[in-house]
Amino acid sequence: MADSQTASLEPITAADGTPLKKKLAQALFRSRVRAVSLVVPLFAFVMASFVIPILALMWQGVYNDRFSSHMPNLTERLTMWDGLTEPNEKMYEALVADLKTARADRTIGRAATRVNQEFPGTRSLFTSTARKAKKLKPPFKESVIKANKKWNNIEVWQAMKITSQDLTPGFYATALDGRYTVDQGFVRQDENRQIYVKLFWRTMLISATVMGLCLLLGYPVAYLLATLPLRASNLLMIMVLLPFWTSLLVRTTAWIAILQSQGVINDLMVFVGITADDARFSLIYNMTGTIIAMTHILLPFMILPLYSVMKTIPPSYMRAARSLGATPTMAFIKVYMPQTIPGIGAGGLLVFILAIGYYITPALVGGQDGQLISNMIAYHMQKSLNWSLAAALGGILLAGVLVLYWAYDKVIGIDNMKLG
Amino acid sequence: MVQANDPFVSFKGVQKSYDGETLVVKNLNLDIASGEFLTMLGPSGSGKTTCLMMLAGFETATHGDIELGGRPINNIPPHKRGIGMVFQNYALFPHMTVGENLAFPLKVRNMPTAEVEDKVRAVLDMVQMLAFIDRKPAQLSGGQQQRIALARALVFNPELVLMDEPLGALDKQLREHMQYEIKHIHENLGVTVVYVTHDQSEALTMSNRIAVFDDGIIQQLADPVTLYEKPENAFVAQFIGENNQMLGTVQSVSKNIATVKLEAGDVVKALAVNVGAVGSRTTLSVRPERCIVTAKKSAGTSSLDARIEELIYLGDHIRCRMSVAGDDQFIVKVPNTSGQLGLEIGALSQIGWKNDDCRALDFNEPV
Numbered sequence: 001m002a003d004s005q006t007a008s009l010e011p012i013t014a015a016d017g018t019p020l021k022k023k024l025a026q027a028l029f030r031s032r033v034r035a036v037s038l039v040v041p042l043f044a045f046v047m048a049s050f051v052i053p054i055l056a057l058m059w060q061g062v063y064n065d066r067f068s069s070h071m072p073n074l075t076e077r078l079t080m081w082d083g084l085t086e087p088n089e090k091m092y093e094a095l096v097a098d099l100k101t102a103r104a105d106r107t108i109g110r111a112a113t114r115v116n117q118e119f120p121g122t123r124s125l126f127t128s129t130a131r132k133a134k135k136l137k138p139p140f141k142e143s144v145i146k147a148n149k150k151w152n153n154i155e156v157w158q159a160m161k162i163t164s165q166d167l168t169p170g171f172y173a174t175a176l177d178g179r180y181t182v183d184q185g186f187v188r189q190d191e192n193r194q195i196y197v198k199l200f201w202r203t204m205l206i207s208a209t210v211m212g213l214c215l216l217l218g219y220p221v222a223y224l225l226a227t228l229p230l231r232a233s234n235l236l237m238i239m240v241l242l243p244f245w246t247s248l249l250v251r252t253t254a255w256i257a258i259l260q261s262q263g264v265i266n267d268l269m270v271f272v273g274i275t276a277d278d279a280r281f282s283l284i285y286n287m288t289g290t291i292i293a294m295t296h297i298l299l300p301f302m303i304l305p306l307y308s309v310m311k312t313i314p315p316s317y318m319r320a321a322r323s324l325g326a327t328p329t330m331a332f333i334k335v336y337m338p339q340t341i342p343g344i345g346a347g348g349l350l351v352f353i354l355a356i357g358y359y360i361t362p363a364l365v366g367g368q369d370g371q372l373i374s375n376m377i378a379y380h381m382q383k384s385l386n387w388s389l390a391a392a393l394g395g396i397l398l399a400g401v402l403v404l405y406w407a408y409d410k411v412i413g414i415d416n417m418k419l420g
Numbered sequence: 421m422v423q424a425n426d427p428f429v430s431f432k433g434v435q436k437s438y439d440g441e442t443l444v445v446k447n448l449n450l451d452i453a454s455g456e457f458l459t460m461l462g463p464s465g466s467g468k469t470t471c472l473m474m475l476a477g478f479e480t481a482t483h484g485d486i487e488l489g490g491r492p493i494n495n496i497p498p499h500k501r502g503i504g505m506v507f508q509n510y511a512l513f514p515h516m517t518v519g520e521n522l523a524f525p526l527k528v529r530n531m532p533t534a535e536v537e538d539k540v541r542a543v544l545d546m547v548q549m550l551a552f553i554d555r556k557p558a559q560l561s562g563g564q565q566q567r568i569a570l571a572r573a574l575v576f577n578p579e580l581v582l583m584d585e586p587l588g589a590l591d592k593q594l595r596e597h598m599q600y601e602i603k604h605i606h607e608n609l610g611v612t613v614v615y616v617t618h619d620q621s622e623a624l625t626m627s628n629r630i631a632v633f634d635d636g637i638i639q640q641l642a643d644p645v646t647l648y649e650k651p652e653n654a655f656v657a658q659f660i661g662e663n664n665q666m667l668g669t670v671q672s673v674s675k676n677i678a679t680v681k682l683e684a685g686d687v688v689k690a691l692a693v694n695v696g697a698v699g700s701r702t703t704l705s706v707r708p709e710r711c712i713v714t715a716k717k718s719a720g721t722s723s724l725d726a727r728i729e730e731l732i733y734l735g736d737h738i739r740c741r742m743s744v745a746g747d748d749q750f751i752v753k754v755p756n757t758s759g760q761l762g763l764e765i766g767a768l769s770q771i772g773w774k775n776d777d778c779r780a781l782d783f784n785e786p787v
Contacts, residue, residue, distance in 0.1 A: 319478055320511035322498040324525035325576065331499075334524070338515040 061391030083182035119159035171392035207355035226310035285367030309343030427451035434484035462633030504573035654784030723772030
């Protein structure tokens with residue numbers, strides 16, 4: 001008794017008198033160093049190839065210095081300008097000076113492109129005025145407007161003021177079908193120019209549909225896999241995994257061959273007489289095609305987590321339920337299904353998150369209305385070269401996934417998830 | 421309680437094969453009276469669990485009829501048989517609380533909620549687990565889960581309860597405690613219990629009758645005392661309790677006493693229980709506690725030369741391993757009475773037994 005009392009008052013020491021905590025830390029130091037050194041290469045690789053590029057790209061979504069770096073004088077003037085009054089002579093002077101240097105440095109195109117992203121149709125305004133800039137004489141306001149009267153439009157200047165700010169919410173505004181303006185802040189685009197929000201919703205809808213279909217098709221297969229005798233279930237498992245191991249492109253193009261209007265399914269339906277030869281179903285190059293192909297490709301991601309959960313449910317639960325008087329259906333719904341929720345959650349989340357960022361398959365079989373937001377991101381990365389907008393769209397997508405993940409954790413609990 | 425004239429459960433010529441090549445259960449005929457506690461005892465693979473599963477309805481008999489209350493139940497699905505069952509791993513539904521687990525069989529029978537509540541509380545009270553009504557099974561110890569599983573099998577008042585090695589996962593002390601508890605519940609409720617186990621002490625403790633299974637056949641069906649005292653064949657003698665076996669050849673039989681020549685050459689007398697004609701081989705079986713060390717030869721006894729190989733002091737008795745008739749695994753239990761402790765390793769002595777305590781059974785090649 002006396003021993004335990006003194007121990008609780010003083011820090012416990014090791015045999016040589018050093019505090020036990022310190023001694024323990026020393027003893028664990030070597031193993032800790034070893035553990036860390038084993039992880040370092042992978043950590044460095046992931047940082048360099050994944051985390052840093054992503055962060056850099058995310059940064060581009062809110063930071064763009066194309067304008068300010070190429071038109072420094074004008075940027076300075078625009079910062080002082082309130083954005084509502086007539087642009088003054090000093091601003092015109094700065095504009096001409098910057099246009100001259102930018103033309104000489106051949107950087108005018110970059111600055112012009114940046115403003116064009118904010119206010120479409122202004123690219124030629126910059127390039128044409130820059131060509132004349134050398135000959136322009138003071139007072140610059142008059143001569144510039146004489147060179148091109150579009151400079152008299154205050155909206156051009158407002159657009160320039162916005163693009164002159166390096167740190168800008170403008171790309172996120174665009175990604176949400178709006179515009180960031182000097183005077184009113186966020187303004188929604190006209191109805192007919194809204195594309196991204198609709199696309200986000202369509203992406204969600206298609207992802208949810210694919211997830212639902214995967215669950216519907218995958219659940220019975222996973223159940224069979226978990227309950228069939230070993231020989232049969234091994235064969236079935238190979239059939240599940242075989243497409244998994246096949247190239248994504250091969251599988252997608254196979255669906256083109258099957259679904260196209262002269263394809264296997266349509267030929268069969270015409271042959272059987274379900275449809276007329278001149279009224280074949282359009283099963284591909286639209287949303288239907290995207291859903292069918294993506295469901296097929298993502299099915300294993302649903303089946304495998306479900307299977308791994310079902311495998312751990314002993315058959316005695318169902319037997320117990322039936323011996324207690326439940327019909328097979330009731331036993332399945334009340335006893336078996338609730339125990340597969342971790343698998344449903346894991347498979348559903350996995351399929352949904354994979355689907356929401358899917359790119360190749362919708363690009364190949366999606367046609368017009370089967371495109372997902374990732375296709376638009378790819379377009380801005382590769383075609384329009386508006387990386388900042390692509391980053392903003394990607395950022396919103398990432399935020400959406402994180403919100404879903406959080407909601408899943410709240411409702412079902414991430415600890416409940418079983419990926420295999 | 422036991423009404424032998426009116427079988428409640430009846431197996432009639434039941435056979436079962438899983439692969440169509442071998443019979444797991446070979447021609448089973450068994451009547452179980454209402455209110456009886458019958459144990460199916462046997463080594464693993466002897467067919468006892470298969471019999472239980474056929475009775476529960478999870479396996480179909482390949483041939484023969486199973487009757488419950490005079491009604492053939494071969495084609496009745498498990499959920500309509502109204503048989504309570506306790507599983508080996510308890511099979512408590514992990515996503516439901518104890519209360520919900522117990523309410524499950526009542527709710528599927530569409531019992532009114534108030535009544536469900538009452539019954540659940542009553543049965544939990546019976547197994548002294550009322551305080552745990554809102555716990556999940558994972559929060560209970562093995563013994564507590566066992567009680568809940570038992571309560572769940574009883575809550576809907578089934579007339580027949582099946583138990584498939586329900587105590588297998590418990591430690592020894594708890595297992596013994598639960599044996600008495602199950603026995604008392606059976607006595608109080610008067611339900612018919614069919615119990616499967618491979619543990620002979622469990623079977624002896626609880627059962628009215630025990631069916632000893634081996635190789636798909638009931639080797640002997642009797643009450644615990646008969647089974648231990650009067651095994652009818654070498655398998656039962658060796659499976660129930662400890663037992664010394666000697667192989668020999670029948671020389672003569674008179675008045676139920678067989679004279680047997682052992683393989684080592686000695687000649688002993690034994691009770692002829694299950695022997696063939698003169699000249700056939702036989703297994704002699706004698707219990708370790710029925711042997712007497714340093715016995716003088718007297719009428720109605722047999723005796724043999726023996727050498728003490730090993731002594732293990734166990735308090736209430738001394739376990740003595742001896743070489744007898746060429747077998748050095750012959751066990752004798754010497755009671756620890758005063759004046760008995762003169763045993764020494766290597767000492768030569770005589771052991772003997774009453775002729776009635778040595779049973780001449782069918783020939784069974786030792787494993």
